[in-house]
Amino acid sequence: MSVIVTVEAGRRRPVPAPAPAPAPVAVPLVGRLATWAHRRPADTAYTFVDFAADPEGVPRDLSWGELHRRATVLAGRLRRVAAQGDRVAVLAPSGPEYVVALFACWYAGTVAVPLFPPDLPRHGERLASSYVDCAPRCVVTTSAAADRVKEFIEARPGRPALILADDDGAAAEPFTRSAASRDDVAYLQYTSGSTRTPAGVVISYGNLAANVRQLWTAFAEGRGAVTAVNWLPLFHDMGLLATVAVPLLHGTRSVFFDPVAFLMRPERWLRLLSTAGTAYTAAPNFAYDYCVRRIAPAARAGFDLSRVFVWLNGAEPVRAGTVAAFADAFAGSGVDRSAICAAYGLAEATVFVAGDPPERPPTVTRFDRVALAAGTARVARDGAATSELVSCGRPVGQRVAIVDPDRRVRLPDGEVGEIWVYGANTARRYWRQPELTAEVFGAMLTGSGGLPIGPWMRTGDLGVVYEGELYITGRRRDLIIVAGRNHYPQDIEATAAAAAPQVADGHVVAFAVSHFGAPDGAVEKAVVVAERARSAPPGDHGPDEAARDVRAAVWAAHDLALHDVLLIEPGGLPRTSSGKLTRNLARERYLAGGFPTRPAR
Numbered sequence: 001m002s003v004i005v006t007v008e009a010g011r012r013r014p015v016p017a018p019a020p021a022p023a024p025v026a027v028p029l030v031g032r033l034a035t036w037a038h039r040r041p042a043d044t045a046y047t048f049v050d051f052a053a054d055p056e057g058v059p060r061d062l063s064w065g066e067l068h069r070r071a072t073v074l075a076g077r078l079r080r081v082a083a084q085g086d087r088v089a090v091l092a093p094s095g096p097e098y099v100v101a102l103f104a105c106w107y108a109g110t111v112a113v114p115l116f117p118p119d120l121p122r123h124g125e126r127l128a129s130s131y132v133d134c135a136p137r138c139v140v141t142t143s144a145a146a147d148r149v150k151e152f153i154e155a156r157p158g159r160p161a162l163i164l165a166d167d168d169g170a171a172a173e174p175f176t177r178s179a180a181s182r183d184d185v186a187y188l189q190y191t192s193g194s195t196r197t198p199a200g201v202v203i204s205y206g207n208l209a210a211n212v213r214q215l216w217t218a219f220a221e222g223r224g225a226v227t228a229v230n231w232l233p234l235f236h237d238m239g240l241l242a243t244v245a246v247p248l249l250h251g252t253r254s255v256f257f258d259p260v261a262f263l264m265r266p267e268r269w270l271r272l273l274s275t276a277g278t279a280y281t282a283a284p285n286f287a288y289d290y291c292v293r294r295i296a297p298a299a300r301a302g303f304d305l306s307r308v309f310v311w312l313n314g315a316e317p318v319r320a321g322t323v324a325a326f327a328d329a330f331a332g333s334g335v336d337r338s339a340i341c342a343a344y345g346l347a348e349a350t351v352f353v354a355g356d357p358p359e360r361p362p363t364v365t366r367f368d369r370v371a372l373a374a375g376t377a378r379v380a381r382d383g384a385a386t387s388e389l390v391s392c393g394r395p396v397g398q399r400v401a402i403v404d405p406d407r408r409v410r411l412p413d414g415e416v417g418e419i420w421v422y423g424a425n426t427a428r429r430y431w432r433q434p435e436l437t438a439e440v441f442g443a444m445l446t447g448s449g450g451l452p453i454g455p456w457m458r459t460g461d462l463g464v465v466y467e468g469e470l471y472i473t474g475r476r477r478d479l480i481i482v483a484g485r486n487h488y489p490q491d492i493e494a495t496a497a498a499a500a501p502q503v504a505d506g507h508v509v510a511f512a513v514s515h516f517g518a519p520d521g522a523v524e525k526a527v528v529v530a531e532r533a534r535s536a537p538p539g540d541h542g543p544d545e546a547a548r549d550v551r552a553a554v555w556a557a558h559d560l561a562l563h564d565v566l567l568i569e570p571g572g573l574p575r576t577s578s579g580k581l582t583r584n585l586a587r588e589r590y591l592a593g594g595f596p597t598r599p600a601r
Helices: 003-009 032-039 064-081 096-108 124-134 146-154 205-219 237-250 259-264 267-274 285-294 320-329 369-373 434-441 489-499 543-558 583-591
Strands: 044-050 058-063 087-090 111-114 138-141 161-164 185-190 200-204 227-230 253-256 279-283 308-313 340-345 352-355 364-368 386-390 399-404 417-422 457-466 469-475 480-482 485-487 503-516 522-532 562-568
Touching: 032 064, 032 237, 044 064, 044 096, 044 237, 058 064, 058 096, 064 096, 064 138, 064 161, 087 096, 087 124, 096 111, 096 138, 096 185, 096 237, 124 185, 124 200, 138 146, 146 161, 185 205, 200 205, 205 237, 205 308, 205 352, 227 237, 227 267, 237 253, 237 279, 259 267, 267 279, 267 285, 285 308, 285 320, 285 503, 308 320, 320 340, 320 386, 364 369, 369 386, 386 469, 399 457, 434 457, 480 503, 480 522, 485 489, 489 503, 489 522, 489 543, 503 583, 522 543, 522 583, 543 562
Parallel strands: 044 253, 087 111, 087 138, 111 185, 138 161, 227 253, 227 279, 279 308, 308 340, 522 562
Antiparallel strands: 044 058, 185 200, 340 352, 364 386, 399 417, 417 457, 457 469, 480 485, 503 522
């Protein structure tokens, strides 16, 4: 059966009436599941398209009524082994059972910890550290993953109960849920690990409800019935919000599938969007670049993307070149350039902070690179070195301030500083990390200039407000400072990618390392690690020549001498669970000698 026909038509199969009791009491946003289950029990809520079962995709539908019933049953089983406020780790693959597990945790009054099974490649260390940190009382998984999860649990401290989310034959267990306030903890969102060891962001029901409304207001207000189509993992902040939480607000439909299925055949994403009607989607920048590179022009004619009203681009720096390439490549498929929306967010803000509105094409500004590195945003004159940045629009329902972090004063528009956020969507703490909590969530302004004194949430990101809109310039800890001059790594990466055909565009990281031996003990040196292009043009232009081209280009464009250049095999750079490159882990691997190649001199 073709997945296109099935998804387009939708299936409404009879489902048992929702269990009349015990019904969970009102919970901000989450309580809407019971509402939709009562009003529209047979309507499809979530559809998981299983490409592992069939390359064409097998849709597995979950109606509002069935989800409410299964979540209620599972919540009763959770309450037998976990008390209200205990952590429940979800170590399940993407699918309907994952959604059931999340709602069961919330129905039971426990704290959900969305994680992933132990067999996710290259993320074992992150899973282990997150699991040990949250110390779950219970683990929820599926029958298919149970053996691997049990082995993982037995190798770690503690002996949490193991419950299967797909055990539909289990009898319902009576339980009573006390009222949940907006300040009660809904889940722990563990950060991706791109900048530090995974830390559990404590997300309250109030944070979740506020951010969902902000997202809807920014991108979907007045749209009516819409469909979400996404492949991001449900343990990822953007995946959880876009796929699971936003549809709750107005009882809209969500279609999702596994990230591996996207990476294997990215056209699946666009095919599902073609048949979903009025739809929105969200993905990191690399996904749009991936579609341009991997989907042949001849195949693009088969898509009808004219009803996709938002292509949210976030979770990593948005590249102007990618935005233009995607819009041009799929213009014939109906992609509306105005629907491509650059956004900025982070787990500490639940996910969303600011976004470019879908009513206009993306705003791209060419800033003077030297002035920007010195802390001032100024449009570049002809012939000047430029940094091409995509506007992330304006914050919605929250405050954003550009701050001098040392003096803790708000900077005027046009000056680069650290981005601070204040709003009902911002979390208040990390799980069991009081010092980091005070540093990140306890920031206070000195002389607020009409803004709240605090507490503000420090993002660690650098940005500037220019003509009223937010531009992200980089991360404070990623700045490469050599001989007293600031260099943004993304600028160096773009130059390196264009320097030689052997370098894969978008697969380059630049970072600084401490080099000892100078008179003052240590200085910062710049390093570039790049993946080799899979389809480099023929010829004898080898890695040594490519490295020399990179060095020459970076010196000419940035007046920066690179300490080292490595050209490694495709797929060799470390990535987070959402697929974005991580400079921090690349730096650590470089210092440990972990890249499988010699330096290209």
